Amino acid sequence: MTSVIYDFTPLTQSIDQFLTKNLSQGWALTIELVIIGLVFLLFYAVIGLYLVLAERRVCAFMQNRLGPNRVGPGGFFQTIADLIKLLLKELIPIRRADKFLFNLAPFIVIIASFMAIAAIPFAKGLHAIDFNIGIFYVIAVSSLGVVGILIAGWSSNSKYSLIGAMRSGAQIVSYELSVGLSLLTIVIFAGSMQLSEVIQSQADGWWIWKGHIPAVVAFLVFMIASTAETNRGPFDLAEAESELTAGFHTEYSGIKFAFFFLAEYMNMFIVASFAATMFFGGWMPLHIGGWDTFNHIMDYIPPIIWYFGKTALMIYLIMWFKWTFPRLRIDQLLTLEWKYLLPINLVNIIIVAFISWKHWHF
């Protein structure tokens, strides 16, 4: 496809050429890394803060409430005020806690989501690292966060934290399978694990449409399993306010707690943007095979808008079922995975392989 109008590759290439012309190879690379790091840091903070606000407003509307609407227009500065409050709060040292691990845990959680965000393609050319095994990388890196959760639970010297962390461990070990397998269906369709190629393969239609019912099933399984993986409701057993006070982050306060909180919302964003990328074409505009004029008109809408629109829709979907369903028990959680999602997924993969072999998809 040569019809991509908005291409960011020349911009990034010109920055790269400018830096390599004026500096040595090593320094240019360092500066590029710093720029990307800063951009992601800013992006991370802004998206995280506003996802918290969006979640509070969305859940309020679903529960016939208004939600935060006092700080700024429509509560626009509510989460910024919350952040300032969290920054000013005391970091309470826990008696007989493992100090080193206790302080390390929030960083592991937040680094895991930072690493995952690097592989997300925002638009053509706006893509920090385009691994040829990008999907594999994201699956591997995003499940690193559970190590942080386990460490947090273990080092807090609190029974609630430990129970929460253990539940989270059981949950992620089981649901990781479904996430991987449901993404594998799209890998089979696209024939590549490179995220940019997965998106290119959707230039004549998104996989949720091209892949018939198996893609829809895979999408549903992915949404369920990845919600469970991010420890969000209705799978928020690891926090379970009513049973475990706050689960693994019971003993955390101030900015350390904010790290966990931010990481949870960023994981939601990553999951949502991944669902959008794999099943709904990421930044690829709505293209229908054969309708050339229609496709050309759609190309004029910038990919950033497509990307964020789809991601926002996915985020809304995740919030929607968080605020509809009650929390699962731990045995129900494991039953859902091992007796329902995993067999469905395995059958689905066989069907997908067959469809792909016979070239029945569009």
Added chain:
Amino acid sequence: MEIITYITDIFKGLKSLWKGMMITGYYFVHPKEIVTQRYPENRKTLVMFERFKGEVTMPHDENNQHSCTGCGICETNCPNGSIEIITRKEVNESGKLERVIEKHIYHLSMCTFCELCIKTCPSNALAWGNEFEHAVFDRHKLTKVLNKPGSSLKKEPKEKKLEEVKN
């Protein structure tokens, strides 16, 4: 057979989940369903509910008359002594001594809103008011005199009272 129940279970589960999601989805797209109030803005139009227990009041009619006879039942029934009644004796038109309330004092700061005074009042002289903005800077402002100055006891015709007894 088990495989059939397995598959029907999945679809039943999905159906019931979808039903729940439709309810929250309906609320999301219908902001008119919102039940919470934007309080300080709607102060002028805010109407509290009929059974709202704001404070104990003594309703007065248009002639500045109330129905409190000063019997003191509310005072004795109040579990935490929030009510004090000061009465005096007065000679009425037929030449008899009659008990008249001078002050019906209500300590809002001590009231637990148990409603015993209102429930036990034999002449229905007390009622709940809807006022709820009770914050004050001086504690003494929470001690209120319920009968208005210059008010008097409402005299009901004797036949009506007899009818009430019969009923």
